[in-house]
Amino acid sequence: MAIEFTKYQGLGNDFILIDNRASSQPMLTPQEAIKWCDRHFGIGADGVIFVLPGLEGTDYTMRIFNSDGSEPEMCGNGIRCLAKFIADLEGRSTQSLRYRIHTLGGVMSPELRPDGQVTVDMGVPRLLAKEIPTTLTAASEKVINQPLEVAGKSWNVTCVSMGNPHCITFVEDVAAIPLAEIGPQFEHHSVFPQRTNTEFIQVVNRNYLKMLVWERGAGATMACGTGACAALVAGVLTGNCDRQATVELPGGPLEIQWSEVEQRVYMTGPAVKVFTGTWY
Numbered sequence: 001m002a003i004e005f006t007k008y009q010g011l012g013n014d015f016i017l018i019d020n021r022a023s024s025q026p027m028l029t030p031q032e033a034i035k036w037c038d039r040h041f042g043i044g045a046d047g048v049i050f051v052l053p054g055l056e057g058t059d060y061t062m063r064i065f066n067s068d069g070s071e072p073e074m075c076g077n078g079i080r081c082l083a084k085f086i087a088d089l090e091g092r093s094t095q096s097l098r099y100r101i102h103t104l105g106g107v108m109s110p111e112l113r114p115d116g117q118v119t120v121d122m123g124v125p126r127l128l129a130k131e132i133p134t135t136l137t138a139a140s141e142k143v144i145n146q147p148l149e150v151a152g153k154s155w156n157v158t159c160v161s162m163g164n165p166h167c168i169t170f171v172e173d174v175a176a177i178p179l180a181e182i183g184p185q186f187e188h189h190s191v192f193p194q195r196t197n198t199e200f201i202q203v204v205n206r207n208y209l210k211m212l213v214w215e216r217g218a219g220a221t222m223a224c225g226t227g228a229c230a231a232l233v234a235g236v237l238t239g240n241c242d243r244q245a246t247v248e249l250p251g252g253p254l255e256i257q258w259s260e261v262e263q264r265v266y267m268t269g270p271a272v273k274v275f276t277g278t279w280y
C-alpha cells in the first residue's frame with residue numbers, strides 16, 4: 001500500500017502529516033508510527049499527526065502519535081503545522097484563515113496570519129494536581145514551587161496542563177542541565193501517573209525566557225509549543241515573568257501570552273513545509 005505524507009516543522013519540532021479526512025480512525029497504528037519516525041530506518045520525526053473529520057461541530061480533528069507510539073492529548077507546534085497542512089489540502093490562500101480543531105486536550109483554534117506566522121488559542125491552562133495529573137499534592141490543589149527529588153537533587157517544580165502534562169523548573173543556566181540524563185527521570189517519576197513533559201527555564205528577564213525541554217514519548221526536542229505555554233504560565237504563578245514573553249528554544253523563539261481577563265493562552269510561531277513523499 002502507498003501512503004502520501006507531508007513533512008512539516010515548527011522550530012525544528014518535526015512531524016509527518018497525514019490526510020486522514022476519509023476516516024475517523026488514524027490510518028497508521030502506533031507501531032507503524034514508531035517506524036515512520038525512526039531517523040535511521042524511517043522518515044524521521046518527533047511525531048505523526050493525522051487530520052481527521054471534525055468532531056462535535058469542529059472543522060477538523062487532530063490526533064498525534066509521539067515517536068515512541070504513545071498518544072498525547074495535544075501538541076502546540078504540531079497544531080500550527082496542521083493548520084498550514086489543512087490550508088494546503090483545501091487549496092486556500094493562507095491569508096487570515098482560522099480553524100476550530102478538536103483534540104484530546106480540548107478544542108484549539110489556530111489562525112494563519114498574513115505574515116506567515118500561526119497564532120493558536122491554546123485555551124485555559126489547568127492547574128489542579130488531578131488535572132495534570134500528579135500525586136505531588138492533594139488532588140484539588142495546585143502544584144506551585146513544590147520540591148521534587150530527582151537524580152539526588154531537590155528541584156522546585158510547578159505543574160501545568162495545556163491538555164497534556166508539564167512539569168516546569170526554574171534554573172540558573174539551561175546550558176548546565178544534563179538533559180539526556182535527568183529528563184527521563186522526570187518523565188518516568190512515580191508522581192506522574194501518565195508520565196510528564198519537563199521544561200527547564202532560565203529567566204533572562206520578565207519578558208524573555210530560555211527553555212530546554214524533555215518531551216514525554218519523544219525525548220529532547222528542538223521545541224515544544226505546549227511546553228512554552230506551560231512555562232509562561234508557571235513563570236507568572238511563581239512571580240518570575242509577566243503575562244507576555246518570548247520563550248527561546250533550541251529551535252528558535254515563540255511568543256506567548258496569557259490573557260488576564262479570559263485566562264486563555266495564545267502562542268505565535270512558524271510552521272514550515274519541508275517535503276512531501278510516499279511511503280510504500
Ligand SMILES: N[C@@H](CCC[C@H](N)C(=O)O)C(=O)O
Binds near residue numbers: 075165216218
Ligand atoms: N512537541 C509538542 C508536544 C507533543 C506531545 C508531548 N510529547 C506529550 O507527550 O505530551 C508541542 O509542541 O506541544
